[in-house]
Amino acid sequence: MLAAITYSTSAPEAQSSTQTATTTTTTTTQIEAHRAAVHLWRGRVRRRRIIAVRRAHRLGIRLHPGAVERTTDRVRRLERYAHHFRRRGRHYGAVIRRRFPKLLCIHHYEGSWTAYNPAGPYYGGFQMNTGFMDRWGADKLRKYGGRDSRYWSPADQLAVASRAVAHIGFGPWPETAAICGLV
Secondary structure, three states: OHHHHHHHHHHHHHHHHHHHHHHHHHHHHHHHHHHHHHHHHHHHHHHHHHHHHHHHHHOOOOOOOOOHHHHOOOHHHHHHHHHHHHHHHHHHHHHHHHHHHHHHHHHHHHOOOOOEEOOOOEEOOOOEOHHHHHHHOHHHHHHOOOOOHHHOOHHHHHHHHHHHHHHHOOOOOHHHHHHOOOO
16 A cells, blocks of 8 residues: 555656646746737727827927836737727827818918917917917916917917817817807
């Protein structure tokens, strides 16, 4: 009986050493596959995050999520980040496609990007007064050192106008909005 016990304990030990070698090889392969998947998903998250941030910036939305893909190595979390940023980027793209043609119609009737109208005074391509610029474009005023909107880039003027439209509609341009069929 003693020999049988010794034999039965020896066999599993031999099997476990073989399994350990196989497990080590599989683990190394799994680690390499995981690293490749993390690298792939980090790239996808980065691209989608950049697209979402750029589109938000075009709309005048302050979006600063940071490089969230650098802080995780979990594939499932990276997949969720990629999905999240893709949805946000698509949403912002849809808003741009709906809103910007309307804003460009208003711009068409308001004046050039560097226009100045002393009647208000009104500045820029959307004829913004100082109150409008203070309320909706304070960040652009800081960016351009307090200079009015006629010195801003057209993209920044569009972003400020878009920000205002998102909150109060086309009310700042009643006649032009009526000409464009927006009111």
